[in-house]
Amino acid sequence: MSNYQSNEIKLINTSLIDPHPDNPRKNIGDVTDLAASIKANGLLSPLSVVPNGSRYRVIAGHRRLAACKQAGTGAVPCFVLDLDPLQQLEAMVTENCQREQLTVLEEADAIQGMLDLGATTANVAHRLGRSADYVRDRAKAASIKTEVRATRDDFSQLTIGQLVAIARYDGRPDLQKRLAQAAGTSNFDYTLRNIERDDRDRQWIESVAALLVEPNNGFNLIPDPPYSNPEWRYLGCMFPSTGTPEEAIEKIREQNPAAVSIHMEQVYLWARRDHAADDEKEARRAAEQAERDARRHALEEYAAASADKRMAWLHANLYGIKRDKLIEATARLGLLQIIDPFPGGFADALTNWNDHTGSREEYEKITGITAEDAPTAARISLQTNDWPLEATSILAARFEWFIDPEDWTTVNDTSRRIPGYYQILQDLGYTPADDETNHLDQLIAAITEADSDENEEDEENNQ
Template sequence: MSDYQSNEIKLINTSLIDPHPDNPRKNIGDVSDLAASIKANGLLSPLSVVPNGKRYRVIAGHRRLQACKQAGTGAVPCFVLDLDPLQQLEAMVTENTQREQLTVLEEADAIQGMLDLGATTASVAHRLGRSSDYVRDRSKAASIPAEIRRTRSDFDQITIGQLIVISRYGGQPDRQERLAHAAGTSNFDYILNSIEREEHDHRWFESIAALLGDETTGLNLIPDPEKPFNDPEWRYDGWVGAASGTPEETLERLREQRPDAVSVHESSCQIYLWRRRDRAAASAEEERRALERAERDARIHALEEYAAASATKRMAWLHANLHAIKRARLIETTARLGLLQLVDPDPDGFAKALSTWDDVNCGRMEYEKITGITAEDAPHAAHACLQTADWPLEAVSVLAARIEWFIEPSDWSDQGDIDIARIITAYYRILVDLGYEPADDETSHLGTLRQAIEQADQETEEDE
């Protein structure tokens, strides 16, 4: 403050003194202790102010002014200075840096304010006792727009180095925001490298696209097909990107590959290569695929028919024969079916399991076919029966219905889930032990599942 000091001290009421709107320090902090000291001892160090119409603005002493107002102090001693706007800002920057360090952004905004008022980089550097590079770096940081600064509450804690990087992408808010979010973390360098790669790839793409636009390249440049993987004329044959070398090197590489055509794919910054389709070969390929689809559909249809027929046969047998099976055998079967489904074999466990029965995710319809009890009455009837001495019969019915509901047509394929295949074959062993006789088609399909299980077990042993 020595360059702008005044020998004149004037008593001014605090109600006439305002904080300076250009004060670099945006947060003056808690002044409670200072207010208590001023209330007890008075203001020992005068404020420095400049006239502002009939009022005054603080140049040095914003915290003291706030503390005086908080302490209820009336008139306070002030140095009244005659400074132009640039001198006011210079004085405030000097005052703040001497008393307590400004945040990087506060200092950057203040320095930019001085430059905006006509100060040169050299004069600001001289005034602050800093290098010209120091001033230029803060000026770059000050260019970061307010909307980017608002993306995080601690933006003012970002280091000057990272602020300079963020400022580099002025006019690119998405990239600035990505960098701002990563600032202060180990992810910052990764995000920066990603952005630099994006820029490099974009520059490469613009250059190679311009080269390909020259008719003398010897390459057939076509518009990017709307359906790149299903175009009637062109067959996709790969791509090249920025990693392939400089645009000139990429051009030579494309000439060596001699594609029938190339296109520029802007969204991916890549060059697509194309071969002209052989219509006869394409037609033959389509016929082959159609035949494969037809064969697949036929296999699916056959499995669906078999699955429905075999399920009907099993449930009809259970409906006709469960009542004749002895109680001891039913109890044993209950345990086996319960273990097969990882269901608690205790009767209460079955009753609780019924809480999952609804039209979406359980086997009411299968239960009806096995017991003859309507699907609507299934939960109530089963719950009641499980509380009687006949609970083993009901438990077997419930568990069998759950398994029947669980089996899908695709589960009978040798490409199905091996774990489900194990359940199906184990279920059939239980039924056979009860007296069920599988038909020839069932035996055949069970053989297919057993072969798939054996193969899976062998592969597991080899892996181990």
């Protein structure tokens, strides 16, 4: 502002001074306290104005002018400057930026105004004492249209990073509005990444499509995927993750499809259907599926039968087991279950009993107490001298609840505990059936193999 300062001060009535229409600062705020100070002490710092016909426009001191008018002040001292429109805007921007009175968007609009009046990026950067990138970013933010800004009342308070991201999608107001709504929330980065990914995918599919229709490429590009056409068979699909558009074209060429279609940012490859081969393949798939279904059904039947056998034995025998052995079983079951992927562990046995799940039904099979009465009965029994019996029942019921059929064939956190659970039951007197022993042996072998593979992988990583 100092470069435009005049040494000549003139008294001008506030009724002749108007706010500048291009003032970057759109909201001057509450000037009540400033008006009271001016009323008591007078205007201590002159305004800077430019002539406007028979009137004047304020360049520096919009808040002071508003306060003077509110205080009823008559003539005020003013520096009268001779500035062209670009210099006027430059002076207002410089003053407001130095005083940090502008929002990022107000500053952006003002900088764009200076550029529109002929200033260069370098000129503006020099006058503001900022970098060229600083100016360019704000010029980008200024390009955001009114309809996008109107999506939220506090749009002017967004950060420059958010504004530049929104401005990047100029001409696509739907995306800009999505970003504007997400700005200032934890969803902004997530929304931006999704938009960027979708944009990359769109560009990728457009490039692939352009390569597919190049002369002499030999591709049969059809308009829509022939999903329901019995003469076509799905051969494969190319995604943006396949590689560059050129790499995708080479992979399509290697598969030599009879036709190619594009749908939903993906390239579908199609072959003419060989009905005899397809029928044979379908029959093989059906046979394999039937075999899988049979194995799954057999496993489900085994799991249900073995669970019923265990719980029936517990129901019939726990009462006859000595107290010290039950205390030991409680400790072992607790230790077996306490390190667990679920919050609170298996041993957190009562807190999930809010309905007939959460091991209530298993508890009923073991104790004979109805599922509805389980929480009350368990809490009462745990406070008596028979608490070891009750604790063993609760922990066993809890374990039975967690064992699913697939735990017998899949190595996971639950299946790893099944052999230990059986050992505890056997030490209490339980005798597994031959079928249970076979399944246990297979499960232990699978766990051993998984641990061996994991150890080998660790050794390779440590080498």
